[in-house]
Amino acid sequence: MPKLDICFSPELLPLYDLRGQVAVIVDILRASSTIVTALGEGVTHVFPVASLEECTAYGQQHGCLTAAERDGLPAPGFDLGNSPFGFLDAMRPVRGRALTISTTNGTAALRRSLAAAEVVVGSFLNLAAVANFAREQQRDVLVVCAGWKGRFCLEDTVFGGALAERLSADFDVRSSDATLAALHLWEQGKADLPAYLLQSAHVRRLNSLEASKDFEFCLRVDSYANVLPVWREDRLVMA
């Protein structure tokens, strides 16, 4: 039976051997949720980059949409911020366009996970797609939490618990203390996920920036149940 483990911070990735595994990159607030939304709304592919400079450069080089934020607000000079609602604006259709998105924590997590056999992006929005892919692959899975500046982050962890619950019949979810803890936290919070995560320091930071609409959107389980961003060469595309 394959194993599901959870890495709470990209800083801990050197302790894991990703070869042959599926890496699920998670940055619930908001990079992974926004990438899922973008592909779900018809964006053809996504280049995740760390810095604003790279974002500008990719935008020019590939003629694609650019999305960037700093300190929770849209960065000036880019087409979009990091809010998923940027991809739901009827006035600015995104279908058929490529995207480059600047996300510090998420890009770091993704780049450090490329030794894996498959790298996919997970969020509550596409939980079912991630679970189905894991079952098909029949490989060990490592959930890589982007965290916040390398530190443990509640919402990414709780996603790991939700995935572990979905996979508990097909995967060993009991042999790692990280997975056990994530399962416990998910079980505590799932009845009212927004209320549970509103305690989180990170969420409160986001909230104070009036991004609570994003917060609620990012917790809608399976609203893009068939959208699975997978890493191919240098970009994320639909599986």
Next chain:
Amino acid sequence: MPKLDICFSPELLPLYDLRGQVAVIVDILRASSTIVTALGEGVTHVFPVASLEECTAYGQQHGCLTAAERDGLPAPGFDLGNSPFGFLDAMRPVRGRALTISTTNGTAALRRSLAAAEVVVGSFLNLAAVANFAREQQRDVLVVCAGWKGRFCLEDTVFGGALAERLSADFDVRSSDATLAALHLWEQGKADLPAYLLQSAHVRRLNSLEASKDFEFCLRVDSYANVLPVWREDRLVMA
């Protein structure tokens, strides 16, 4: 109000600035519990070392008792293993003796925390002593979980939650997601701590080595309520 934060692995310590803080080193199974027991039973001071070779060398140099284990069993050629019961044997009194103890995870956590203003050793056995010391110091506290080979470990985390609960009136225990998660896990497990921790992968490893007597002992909250090992120069002594 000072802050209580929890670092889930020594590998994450570079993310924290320990200067001016109190570091609480935790390795519930079993190094920190054993060190508390040793001092509680009259051992004068403890030299924690990483390797068996250092343990032998310190033992010869300082003429002290030596304690070491490998893979959960007492290592051959040393006076004691890492079981707290080694210090409760009427046939081999330890009062007035010094001790050197080999503990890989615990020593790594301690040595990486020496930038702190105060370094103390925490366990369920001396939870009250740690909480009292923290209140007296009125400094920010970082609980440093020794973890298991650098990874997240349930029993050390749950201790962090227990300490956060004790200090919740005097410390900010809500501004770190790690502390919030530890509090939640402690709240879930505290009614029957042995049953809760028996799920843990690490505990099951220990259990399979017939060390369940140690396990139960290490969870006895406040059985050494006045014993606080503090780091002074090159050793742990009673506060």
